[in-house]
Amino acid sequence: MAKKKLTKIGRYKILGELGRGAMGIVYEAEDPALDRIVALKTIILSDDAEGRKEFHKRFFLEAKAAGKLTHPHIITVYDFGEEDDLAYMAMELLKGIELRARMLKGPISTVEAVDIAEQVADGLGYAHERGVVHRDIKPSNIMLLPRGRVKIMDFGIARVRVADHKTSTGVVLGTPRYMSPEQVAGSPVDHRSDIFSLGIVLYEMLTRASLFAGADTPQILHNVVHVEHVPPSRLNREVPSMLDFVIARALKKDPAVRYQDTYELAADLRSCLAELGGRKRTEKDTDGDQDVTKTVKLDVDTEKTRLAPAARAIGSDTRLPLSRQFDSSAALRRLSAPTKRDRDLLARPPQSVGLLRRLRNDPGPRLLFIAVLAAALVGSAIAFG
Amino acid sequence: MKTANAGATLASVVFLKIQEFARRPVQEQARLKAQLEAVVAVTTAELAPASRIVLDAADGAAIVVLGDPKGALRLAERALAATAAGLPLCVGVNHGAVQLAPGGRDEDGMIGDGIAVAASVAEFASPSRLLMSRSFRDAMADASPGLESGVFPAGVFTDAGLRTHELFSPDGRVAERRRTRFLALSVTAVIGLVGAGVAARVSAEGHQKFVDGVVVKIRQTIAQGEKVLGDVIEIVRWQRRS
Numbered sequence: 001m002a003k004k005k006l007t008k009i010g011r012y013k014i015l016g017e018l019g020r021g022a023m024g025i026v027y028e029a030e031d032p033a034l035d036r037i038v039a040l041k042t043i044i045l046s047d048d049a050e051g052r053k054e055f056h057k058r059f060f061l062e063a064k065a066a067g068k069l070t071h072p073h074i075i076t077v078y079d080f081g082e083e084d085d086l087a088y089m090a091m092e093l094l095k096g097i098e099l100r101a102r103m104l105k106g107p108i109s110t111v112e113a114v115d116i117a118e119q120v121a122d123g124l125g126y127a128h129e130r131g132v133v134h135r136d137i138k139p140s141n142i143m144l145l146p147r148g149r150v151k152i153m154d155f156g157i158a159r160v161r162v163a164d165h166k167t168s169t170g171v172v173l174g175t176p177r178y179m180s181p182e183q184v185a186g187s188p189v190d191h192r193s194d195i196f197s198l199g200i201v202l203y204e205m206l207t208r209a210s211l212f213a214g215a216d217t218p219q220i221l222h223n224v225v226h227v228e229h230v231p232p233s234r235l236n237r238e239v240p241s242m243l244d245f246v247i248a249r250a251l252k253k254d255p256a257v258r259y260q261d262t263y264e265l266a267a268d269l270r271s272c273l274a275e276l277g278g279r280k281r282t283e284k285d286t287d288g289d290q291d292v293t294k295t296v297k298l299d300v301d302t303e304k305t306r307l308a309p310a311a312r313a314i315g316s317d318t319r320l321p322l323s324r325q326f327d328s329s330a331a332l333r334r335l336s337a338p339t340k341r342d343r344d345l346l347a348r349p350p351q352s353v354g355l356l357r358r359l360r361n362d363p364g365p366r367l368l369f370i371a372v373l374a375a376a377l378v379g380s381a382i383a384f385g
Numbered sequence: 386m387k388t389a390n391a392g393a394t395l396a397s398v399v400f401l402k403i404q405e406f407a408r409r410p411v412q413e414q415a416r417l418k419a420q421l422e423a424v425v426a427v428t429t430a431e432l433a434p435a436s437r438i439v440l441d442a443a444d445g446a447a448i449v450v451l452g453d454p455k456g457a458l459r460l461a462e463r464a465l466a467a468t469a470a471g472l473p474l475c476v477g478v479n480h481g482a483v484q485l486a487p488g489g490r491d492e493d494g495m496i497g498d499g500i501a502v503a504a505s506v507a508e509f510a511s512p513s514r515l516l517m518s519r520s521f522r523d524a525m526a527d528a529s530p531g532l533e534s535g536v537f538p539a540g541v542f543t544d545a546g547l548r549t550h551e552l553f554s555p556d557g558r559v560a561e562r563r564r565t566r567f568l569a570l571s572v573t574a575v576i577g578l579v580g581a582g583v584a585a586r587v588s589a590e591g592h593q594k595f596v597d598g599v600v601v602k603i604r605q606t607i608a609q610g611e612k613v614l615g616d617v618i619e620i621v622r623w624q625r626r627s
Contacts, residue, residue, distance in 0.1 A: 245411040245418075248443070257407040268411040310443040311402045311477075312545070314504035319486040320440035320447055321494040325422050326429065328438040331451055335394060335438075335485060345452045346394035350480065350520065350527040362531030364567035371571035372578065379582030383589075 009088050010081045012040050024086070028093060031078070038078060039093040041154075042086045059087050065132045066155040073123030075143070075153045094151055100139035103205065110238045111276045113205035114269050116142065119150035120198055121266035127155060128191035128262050135189060137197035138178040139204070176220040177212055181253045184221045192255040195262055199250030206243070207235040225253065228309070243272050393482040397450040397457035397521060398503035401425070401464050404473040404512050406444035417472060421446060424467040424474075428460045440494055445474075445507070447500055449483055454524040455532060461515050462555065468513040477506030478517040480524035505544040506552060519551040535560035 006014050012029040018039060019026045029040040043059070045052050063080040066089075070076060079090040099116065102108065108116075120142055124134065134141075134155055141154045176184075180196035183189050203211050211229055214220035229251055231244040246268045252258040259265045308321050322328055334342055353362075359369050401424070403417050425446055429437050436456065438449040450457035461476045468474050481499030502518055510516040516539055517525075526533035536553040543549045587595045 242411065242415050245414045249407070249411055249414070252407060264410065271412060308441040308443050310407065311400060311445060311504040311507050314442070314501050315546075316498040316501040317496055318501065319494045319496050320442055320500055323422075323425075323439040323441045323446060326425065326439035327434070330433075330435040331438045331449070332485070334435050334451060338394075342452070346396065349395060350523040352523075353526055353530045358530050361529065362534075364531065364534070364563055368567050368571045368574065372574045375575040375578035379578040379580075379585075382579065382582035383585035 009040060009042065009086060010079075010083050010090075012038065012088075012090060014040070029090070031090065036078075037093050038090040041089045041091060043088070045082070045085045045087055055087075056082065063089055065130070068130060069127050069132060069155060071123050071126040073119045073150055073152060074127060074155060075151050077155070091153075092151075094143045094145060094153075096143045096145040096151075098140050099142040099144055099150075099201070099205075102144055103139055103208070107208055108205045110206060110236065110240075110243075111273065112148075113202060114243065114273050114276060115148060116144065116150050116205065117198060117202040118266055118269035118273060120152055120201070121195075121262050121269055123150075123152045124191070124194050124198065125262035125266055127152075128194070133189065133191050134194050134197075135183070136175060136178070137194050137201060138175045139201055142201070176217050176224070177210065179221070179224055180255070181225045182255055184224050190255070191262060192258050192260065195250050195259050195265055196252075196255075198262075198265070199247055203229060203232055203247055203251070206232045206239050206247075209235060240272060240275055242268075242275060246272060393484040393497060394451070395480065395524075396452070396483050396499060397454045397478065397480045397524060398483065398499045399448045399450065399457050399461045399464070400442070400445065400477040400479075400500070400503035400507040401448070401461075402442070402445040402475045402477070402504075402507040402510070404475055420467075420470075420472045421474075424464050424472060428463045431463075432456050432460065438495065440500070442504070447503060449495060449500070454480060454521065454528045457521075458517075458525060458532070458555070461517075465513065465515050473512060475507050475510035475512060476515040477503045477508070477510055478515065478521050479503035479506055480518070480521040502550065505548075506550060508544070509542045509550070509552060514554065516552045516554055519553065522553050534563045 006027070008014060009027070009029070011033060012027075012031055015028045015030055015037070017025055018028050024042040024044050027040040027042065029038050030036070031038055045055060059082075060080070063077065067077040067080065075094065076092040077089060078092070081088055097105075120137070124137070127134065132155060134152065136154060137152070141152060143151045143153055145151060178197045178200050180189070180193035183193055200211050203209075212220055212223040212227060214223050229247070232247055233239040233241055233244050246265070249257075249259055249268075250265060259268075309318050314320070322332075335346075338346065358365050360366070401421060403421060406414060406417065409417065425439055425448065429439065429448060432450060432453065436451045436453050438451075440447040440449065448457075448460060450460065457478060461478050465474060465476050479499055479502040481497065481502055483495050483497035483499040486493035486496045502520075506516050506518055517536065522533050522536055535557065536555045537559050539552045539554040541549055541551050583595075590598070
């Protein structure tokens with residue numbers, strides 16, 4: 001494909017190249033029938049006849065499913081087809097910036113990040129409702145358009161590509177950093193996998209940290225499956241605690257305890273947005289007021305702070321962080337510098353209670369003892385007195 | 386407040402776990418967490434600040450109580466009462482080893498088998514129920530003998546690490562029954578021992594002699610009583626006259 005310059009694919013007239021990916025090239029093209037400029041995504045077909053047949057079947061199935069998705073937050077698929085060794089998909093041409101590029105450009109405000117995630121969740125919810133799973137949600141598949149609009153790209157194609165590689169080589173391809181644990185494990189994947197991936201994207205927008213980064217792919221995949229995230233509010237002080245809960249739920253390793261519905265995630269993100277909006281207005285309203293009391297967040301060493309584990313995951317070497325809502329310093333001082341009395345009290349294992357202690361402190365046996373003693377004395381007096 | 390030298394100590398750990406926390410909507414999670422914080426604030430207020438450390442868990446909170454198992458039990462029972470106010474809690478209590486997490490910073494929190502077992506016990510607890518480990522029951526008995534009699538065996542449970550835990554659950558009726566039992570035993574003992582004394586005397590002296598002796602004793606006692614009463618009346622009259 002690279003050897004000869006393409007001028008036409010199907011009925012589309014190639015105007016220029018928009019980008020290149022591992023599976024093909026994206027062109028800017030013109031649809032002469034409708035006099036419309038489109039983005040034409042191409043995929044190079046396999047030379048193997050059997051593989052090609054299988055791909056063909058899946059591609060058309062997925063492209064049809066994607067073509068049915070008409071939503072303000074999903075790129076519109078106009079047409080798809082096959083020509084020579086290329087499969088192609090004509091889509092709406094978006095003039096904007098990829099989220100990936102936007103993230104590289106500079107920090108994204110919390111409000112903007114939540115707004116983007118909410119729009120993506122809304123679009124995904126629509127697709128999931130129709131049985132279409134994206135499977136490759138990542139910043140480069142999210143397009144930011146003018147006036148704050150967001151569109152999800154690559155529906156259908158992502159799935160075909162992944163399935164193709166899985167069946168031919170037994171290896172699941174995708175973007176490891178944004179994969180869900182079930183994708184990594186090669187287990188059946190459903191819409192909850194997209195929720196996990198969107199959770200990662202939101203986390204990275206909020207914190208500018210690469211959540212499951214690793215030196216190589218196996219390390220990244222290991223991190224996806226095993227590493228728990230630091231709550232984003234500990235890395236970015238602007239993040240409200242409710243977002244911690246949202247992200248924690250989206251990033252549950254077990255799909256059964258993750259959000260079960262993408263619309264539910266979208267609704268929660270809207271609530272966060274409302275909370276953030278309120279906060280924003282308050283800041284604006286109080287601008288310039290020197291006497292305003294400001295909330296000061298504690299300075300926490302993020303390197304040392306980890307997410308508190310749930311009861312099920314607590315082992316004897318699992319650290320539970322101190323609650324920041326309660327002052328435990330007095331007891332901590334007692335533990336770190338114990339007095340002699342404390343050393344005796346806190347190091348002594350429970351002793352079995354002897355008879356004398358029992359009689360002295362336990363009212364039941366004490367009553368019985370006194371009654372027996374008194375009755376024995378009276379009985380003796382009667383018998384021998 | 387260096388933690389480097391701090392070794393393991395034994396403490397009671399009350400683990401308050403919100404039921405099905407992970408499955409709840411996020412807004413509800415935030416509400417329940419705030420409610421739990423309020424419950425912890427109220428219940429820990431009864432303990433001296435130097436006796437309690439509050440730790441965060443994803444689905445609840447753990448309170449480490451130093452040297453006061455009775456206080457830990459009271460805290461657990463009071464926290465459980467909050468279920469009536471719409472906070473769905475399971476409570477697990479254990480007495481075991483805890484220590485400041487190594488690392489030299491207080492923000493690091495705490496680790497230890499005491500916490501892990503309390504969390505496991507809370508996992509076993511059914512909704513709105515309090516379970517305690519045998520070690521906590523023993524610690525309670527050691528601190529306040531007799532208090533352990535208010536719990537009954539709830540069964541033996543095996544956790545995910547195949548470790549078995551013998552668990553107990555408090556029940557006020559068990560303590561009440563025990564009190565009644567001891568009272569009945571005391572009454573029986575009194576009747577038995579006094580009766581035995583009487584029987585011994587009767588068998589030694591014969592029935593008639595014993596009855597006569599008792600009648601004489603009663604008459605003597607009545608006479609003595611009348612004399613004492615007469616003396617008291619005389620004293621009162623004398624005081625009135627003077």
